[in-house]
Amino acid sequence: MSGTISITLPDADEELRRLGSWLGDEDELRGRVQLADAPIRSGQMGGVLEAVVVVVTSGTATALCNSLFGFLTRSREAKKVTLKVKNAAGAELELVCGTADDYREIAATLQQFLEGKA
DSSP states (O other): OEEEEEEEOTTOHHHHHHHHHHHHTSGGGTTOEEEEEOOOOTTOSSOOEEEEEEEEETTTHHHHHHHHHHHHHHOSSOOOEEEEEEETTSOEEEEEEOSGGGHHHHHHHHHHHHTTOO
């Protein structure tokens, strides 16, 4: 099964850009990563980056988690990320993670959700 994951970082426009580039460099995720701008509000000159959106399958979920947690380990600014996951059936799930200790739980939950088991 497939789905989309919207990854957000609080108040971190430039860090989201770095994350998008980092994830896009992964062979298994190449062509699946996009940057999403927030809607332009009255008085703004342009959009503000809101999220990194990744199209995943249950087969590429592990590659996403490996790359994401690698990024979090190396990043000085990124502390916590929120993953908003929507699977092919339209079900939604929100996960919050920030340390390497979260890896196994997030990877397993994501895999099960995309396979329709959670």
